Amino acid sequence: MDFALSDDQRDLTDMIRRFADDRFPTETVRAFGEPGGFDRARWGELAALGTFGIALPEDDGGVGLPVVDMVLVHETLGGALTPGPLVAASLLAGLVPGVLEGEVVPAIVDRPTHGPIVVEHLRDADVLVVVDDDGLRVLPAAAVTARHIDHPTDPATPVSVVEALPDEAPIGGAALVARLRLLGSLYASAQLVGNSEASTTLAVEYAKERHQFGRPIGSFQGLKHLLADCLVRTEVARSSVWAAGVIADEPEAGDLARAVAGARVLAAKAGTENAKTGIQVHGGMGFTWEVDAHLFLKRAWVLETQFGDPDGAAEAVADTLVG
Amino acid sequence: MQLRDSEADADFRARARAWLADAVPTLAPEPDPTDWPARRTRDTQWQRLLFDAGYAGINWPAEYGGRGATPTEHLIFLEEANRAGAPDVGVGFVGQMHAGPTLIAEGTPEQQDHHLRGILTGDHVWCQGFSEPEAGSDLASLRTRAVRDGDHYVISGQKIWTSHAQVADYCEMLVRTDPEAPKHKGITWLIVPMDTPGIEVRPLVTVQGSAEFAELFLDEVRVPVTNRVGAENDGWRVANVTLSFERGTGFVGEMLETTRLHGELVRIARQTPRASGTAWDDVGLRREFGALAAELDALWAFTKRNVSAGERGGIPISGGSGFKLAYGALVHRLGDLALRVLDRASLSFDDIGGLPTGAQVHGKLHGFGVSTGGGTSQIQQNILAERVLGLPREAR
Ligand SMILES: Cc1cc2nc3c(=O)[nH]c(=O)nc-3n(C[C@H](O)[C@H](O)[C@H](O)COP(=O)(O)OP(=O)(O)OC[C@H]3O[C@@H](n4cnc5c(N)ncnc54)[C@H](O)[C@@H]3O)c2cc1C
Numbered sequence: 001m002d003f004a005l006s007d008d009q010r011d012l013t014d015m016i017r018r019f020a021d022d023r024f025p026t027e028t029v030r031a032f033g034e035p036g037g038f039d040r041a042r043w044g045e046l047a048a049l050g051t052f053g054i055a056l057p058e059d060d061g062g063v064g065l066p067v068v069d070m071v072l073v074h075e076t077l078g079g080a081l082t083p084g085p086l087v088a089a090s091l092l093a094g095l096v097p098g099v100l101e102g103e104v105v106p107a108i109v110d111r112p113t114h115g116p117i118v119v120e121h122l123r124d125a126d127v128l129v130v131v132d133d134d135g136l137r138v139l140p141a142a143a144v145t146a147r148h149i150d151h152p153t154d155p156a157t158p159v160s161v162v163e164a165l166p167d168e169a170p171i172g173g174a175a176l177v178a179r180l181r182l183l184g185s186l187y188a189s190a191q192l193v194g195n196s197e198a199s200t201t202l203a204v205e206y207a208k209e210r211h212q213f214g215r216p217i218g219s220f221q222g223l224k225h226l227l228a229d230c231l232v233r234t235e236v237a238r239s240s241v242w243a244a245g246v247i248a249d250e251p252e253a254g255d256l257a258r259a260v261a262g263a264r265v266l267a268a269k270a271g272t273e274n275a276k277t278g279i280q281v282h283g284g285m286g287f288t289w290e291v292d293a294h295l296f297l298k299r300a301w302v303l304e305t306q307f308g309d310p311d312g313a314a315e316a317v318a319d320t321l322v323g
Numbered sequence: 324m325q326l327r328d329s330e331a332d333a334d335f336r337a338r339a340r341a342w343l344a345d346a347v348p349t350l351a352p353e354p355d356p357t358d359w360p361a362r363r364t365r366d367t368q369w370q371r372l373l374f375d376a377g378y379a380g381i382n383w384p385a386e387y388g389g390r391g392a393t394p395t396e397h398l399i400f401l402e403e404a405n406r407a408g409a410p411d412v413g414v415g416f417v418g419q420m421h422a423g424p425t426l427i428a429e430g431t432p433e434q435q436d437h438h439l440r441g442i443l444t445g446d447h448v449w450c451q452g453f454s455e456p457e458a459g460s461d462l463a464s465l466r467t468r469a470v471r472d473g474d475h476y477v478i479s480g481q482k483i484w485t486s487h488a489q490v491a492d493y494c495e496m497l498v499r500t501d502p503e504a505p506k507h508k509g510i511t512w513l514i515v516p517m518d519t520p521g522i523e524v525r526p527l528v529t530v531q532g533s534a535e536f537a538e539l540f541l542d543e544v545r546v547p548v549t550n551r552v553g554a555e556n557d558g559w560r561v562a563n564v565t566l567s568f569e570r571g572t573g574f575v576g577e578m579l580e581t582t583r584l585h586g587e588l589v590r591i592a593r594q595t596p597r598a599s600g601t602a603w604d605d606v607g608l609r610r611e612f613g614a615l616a617a618e619l620d621a622l623w624a625f626t627k628r629n630v631s632a633g634e635r636g637g638i639p640i641s642g643g644s645g646f647k648l649a650y651g652a653l654v655h656r657l658g659d660l661a662l663r664v665l666d667r668a669s670l671s672f673d674d675i676g677g678l679p680t681g682a683q684v685h686g687k688l689h690g691f692g693v694s695t696g697g698g699t700s701q702i703q704q705n706i707l708a709e710r711v712l713g714l715p716r717e718a719r
Contacts, residue, residue, distance in 0.1 A: 001332065001395050002325050003624070004631035009324065068324050204712050219715040224708035231707055232645045239628055240621035246326045253326040262617030311610055318613030321589045 003242070005072075012069060013076045019049060020080035026292055032083035033156040035148075038124035040105070043084055047102025051077075052093035060094045067183065068245035071190045075241070078191025078303070079198040081295055083156040085121040087187045087306060091180050092129055095172070096138055107141065110181065110307055111165060120302065122160040123148045131177055135170025154298035182260045184307035186244050189263045192271035192303045193238045199271075199278040199296035200230040206282055223281055230274040237263070237270035258320045264304075264313035271300035326627065328399070335392075336399050339378070343407035346372050350410070356685075357533040359414075363448060363490040366413035370445025379443040380419070387427055387439045394630045398575065405579035412576055414487045418442040418449035420573045422495045424565045425512070429553045434514065438493070450491035452482040452515065452539055453562070459484075460702050462497075463506045463559060467541060469498035469513065471548070476500075476513060478521075478544040484696075488524050488537035491517050501556050512558035514550040521545070531688050532672065574650055575626055577693070581650075582619050584686045585657055588612075591678050592664045602664045611660050618653050622646065641711045644703040651694035651703075658687030 005013075023042055031037040055070040056062020070090060077086055088108035089099050098104030107125035109117060111132040122128060125141040146160040153159075204227055207218030217223055244259035275297035279286035286293045304310060328336060350369060354361035373379045382397040383389020392400075405411075412419055423442045426434055441447030458465035467480025478498055485494070494515040501509030515522070521544035526534035553561035589612060592602040602608055629642040661669070661683035668675045669684055694700045708714045 001328065001398075001627060002631055002634075003627040004324070004635060006324065066324075200712075204714065207714060215718065216715050218708075219717050221705070221717060224712075224714050224717075225701065225704040227712055227714065228648070228704035228707035231641060231712060232649050235641055235645045236618065236621045236625060236649050239624035240617065242324065242628075243326065243620070243624035246324055250325065250327045259620065261613075262620050265614050265617040266621050314610040314613035314617065315606070316613065317617045318609040321586070321612060321616055 003246070009069060009072055012065075013072050016049070016051070016073050016076045017080065019046070020077060020082050024080060024082050026081075026295075029081050029083050029156050029295070033152060033154070033158050035123070035158075038084070038105070038121075038158075040102075043105065044102040046082070046084070047089070047100065052089040052102070053100045054090075056094045056100065061100055062094060066245075067186075067248040068242065071186060071241060071245035071248075074187040074190035075194040075238070077194065078299075079194030081156065081195070081198070081292075081299060085125065086191070087184050088121070088129070090187055091184055096127060096129065098126075108184070109162070109165075110184075117162040117165065119146070119160050119162055120157050120306075122146055122162070123158045128162075130165050131180060133177065134174055136172050136177060136180070137166075137168045137170050139166060139168060154295070154302050156295065157299065157302045181307050182256060183248065185264055185313075186241070186248065186260050188303045188306040189237075189260070189267035190241050190245070192267035192300060193234060193241050195296050195300050195303065196230070196234045196237060196267070196270035196274040199275040199293065200227060200234065202292060202296070203227060203230070203278040203281040206285075210283075217281075226277050226281065230270075230277050233266075233270040233273055237266040240266045255320060258317055261308070261313040261316035264308055265310050265317065268300070268304035268310040268313075271304060272297065275300050332395060332399060335396050336403060339400050339403045340407070342376055342378070343403055343409055346376065347407045347409050353410075359487070359490050359534065363414050363487075366410055366415055367445035367448065369410045369413075370415055370443075374444045379445075380423070383423065383427065383439075383443070387423075387435060388443050394633045398626070398630050401575045401579065405576065405583065411580060414448050414490055415442070415445060416573075417451045417487070417491075417495065418447060418493075421451060421565055422449045422493070422514075425495065425552060425561060428564050429512075429561050431549070431552075433549065434552065438514070441492075447493060448487065448491045449493045449495060450485050450488045450517070452485050452488075452494045452496035454484045455481060456483050460699055463510065465497055465499060465510065467496075467498050468502070469500050469511060469546075471500070472545075474548050475545045476511075476548060476551070478513070478515070478541045478546060480541050482539040482541070484527070484536045485524075485539050486536045486696075488517070488539060489526055489534065493517060494539070495552075497558050497562060500558075504556060507559045509556050510558035510562075511555050512552045512561040513546055514552060515544065515546050519544050519546060529688075530691065531685055573697075574647065574693075578619070578622060578626070578650060581654055581657065581686070582623075584661075584682060585612075585615060585619060587679055588657070588661055588664060588683060591680065591683070594678065595664060595666075608660070608663060611656075611663075615653065615657055615660065618649075618656075622650060622653065625649070639711075640706060644698075644706045644711075647693075647697070648700055648703045648707070651690070651700050654686070654690040654693045658683075658690045661687055 050063045053062030054065050054073055055067045058064035085107055088106045092106045093100035099106050104126045106127050107119050107122040108129045109119045128139045128141050128144050130137045146162045148160045207223055208216055210217050240263040244263040247254040247256050247259045279293045282293050285291050380389030381392045381400050385391035455465045469476040469478045496513045496515045497510050499509050500511040521542045523540040525538045527536050529535045595602040625646055629638045632638050665680055668680045672681050672684055674681045
């Protein structure tokens with residue numbers, strides 16, 4: 001057992017972090033959500049780093065690293081609020097031609113059993129991949145009848161409502177779908193961990209600067225305790241997400257379905273609770289569009305429902321308890 | 324990054340498992356939890372078995388009688404011991420987790436010779452006399468005085484919440500040796516034999532109904548100067564030497580026990596009738612079971628992160644205090660769930676309906692011990708906020 005980051009893993013995430021900070025500053029992140037704002041050139045640069053093929057074998061054009069390294073990359077991207085269909089591209093690189101290189105922009109949806117069919121990034125996508133129990137279908141995005149929503153909750157994540165999903169013949173079988181669902185859930189949870197840490201960092205910085213009653217507000221215990229709890233939620237969620245990532249590489253080390261579901265429960269809680277705390281710590285500023293605090297919460301809402309939701313995940317874990 | 328056992332670890336695990344399978348059944352049955360002398364006997368009997376088999380002080384250096392094993396092997400042994408139903412460290416906690424490591428780091432050769440083996444064999448039981456009525460969270464404000472008289476210190480004052488004091492042989496005690504110095508600077512760490520004249524032990528009954536801890540009244544207790552660990556007035560630093568250890572992995576045995584309690588509650592829920600079906604059919608309860616299992620898995624992974632960090636040199640504060648804070652909150656949530664499942668069966672410490680319901684009520688109350696003992700949750704929050712997040716200190 002060696003459950004700590006290696007130097008190579010640290011280098012990888014440092015590299016991604018520097019790239020994201022440099023090429024996806026906040027203005028860019030916000031602009032991605034506006035009509036016509038999806039910047040294909042930047043998306044292509046992200047792809048050119050090898051991002052989507054981290055865990056793809058080298059023979060298939062990928063980097064050939066373990067899944068847990070992809071988890072770390074998503075954690076880093078989540079912390080930087082990097083926009084775009086990151087989970088979709090990571091799942092489909094190697095399956096759908098052009099995705100790995102960033103030339104084909106994908107959207108993905110797990111066919112819901114109820115409620116509206118809401119798809120992220122469909123407006124800017126070239127293909128839509130529909131996943132259900134018996135396989136996956138690849139459709140040209142233009143062939144899908146959809147209503148693009150004018151005001152998506154997360155300003156950096158455009159969403160569309162699809163009326164009906166065409167019924168093409170599926171490619172890939174149930175086993176592939178099962179794997180994609182688990183990895184999709186895991187990558188979204190990893191982004192939630194990064195999100196939960198970054199929203200806390202933003203709040204901590206503010207709490208050190210902002211003065212009231214003649215002192216920095218961060219010296220007040222009421223805020224300190226809120227922020228300490230944020231730190232703990234992140235570390236607990238990170239532990240579970242990393243463990244699930246390792247189990248994806250080492251099936252003998254645990255039950256992957258349980259690990260992924262458990263990671264979802266904790267990552268969703270860390271993402272949303274920390275972002276809410278972050279807004280509160282900012283006071284009135286936190287309620288403004290201008291400060292980034294709300295972007296973390298809104299992104300967390302997007303991520304916590306990708307390939308599963310916390311309640312369903314909690315039940316999935318319970319189903320593994322034999323008693 | 325790996326979770327799987329290395330070949331050497333797998334081998335160690337297999338040998339430990341085989342030994343435990345033979346050893347655990349030879350133990351006397353568990354005594355009544357309120358019978359401390361009987362608990363001491365059983366815990367120390369188990370410790371002797373561990374010692375004779377080479378499993379005592381797994382993470383202690385071999386030169387001090389330990390096994391000199393890696394922290395990972397220590398974790399594996401704790402995991403296997405719990406799986407085998409072996410006793411937790413019990414009355415050996417302070418000696419093995421606190422006093423022993425402190426003596427290894429800071430003790431004189433004579434102190435090490437005299438004490439370490441006894442801790443490992445189970446012959447010496449230790450308690451911790453840190454807290455005082457006026458010095459709890461603000462531990463450094465302690466007032467128990469030790470005045471030098473020739474080659475002795477003469478101690479007078481009062482300690483409180485001293486766990487296992489009734490059955491302990493030695494006490495690691497913090498005393499004030501310089502009342503004029505700033506409060507952190509005038510403290511000294513002493514080894515106090517519990518049979519020294521002038522020590523009165525008055526048991527205190529906990530909310531769980533057992534005299535787990537006690538008050539110590541100290542009236543001119545004479546302790547040789549050679550019992551001092553570290554320099555005079557340097558006791559605060561000495562006391563902090565092993566605190567990160569206690570906070571990092573000291574709770575592993577307890578956490579495994581909590582995991583067992585969670586599993587038992589699943590069984591109880593499946594057998595507890597509700598208006599329709601069983602408690603397990605209630606989706607709200609089931610989700611909470613799932614969420615708590617997820618959190619237990621996560622804390623186990625967190626522990627492995629801490630152990631891996633420890634192997635590379637030192638558990639970060641976020642690992643130690645963060646773990647304790649999360650674990651304390653978890654125990655409270657599990658206790659809440661237990662009461663929702665047990666409903667009116669929770670009105671009894673004794674088992675009801677042939678199910679181990681009493682342990683769940685104990686577990687519920689035990690949550691306060693976790694979130695208070697060893698530094699309260701609020702103190703851990705202060706530590707994390709100031710030392711990890713770098714928030715400004717409060718005006719004090
Ligand atoms: C089961 C158990 C076993 C124990 N065993 C031992 C032992 O063997 N040896 C030993 O020496 N001690 C032992 N203790 C004592 C333990 O370390 C203290 O109880 C603990 O440090 C809290 O101190 P206190 O009880 O004086 O509470 P107080 O310090 O009076 O705290 C009361 C409340 O005020 C809060 N509070 C205090 N200061 C602050 C602050 N600065 N900011 C925010 N909130 C604050 C606390 O969080 C708590 O909620 C044990 C305690 C328990 C419960």
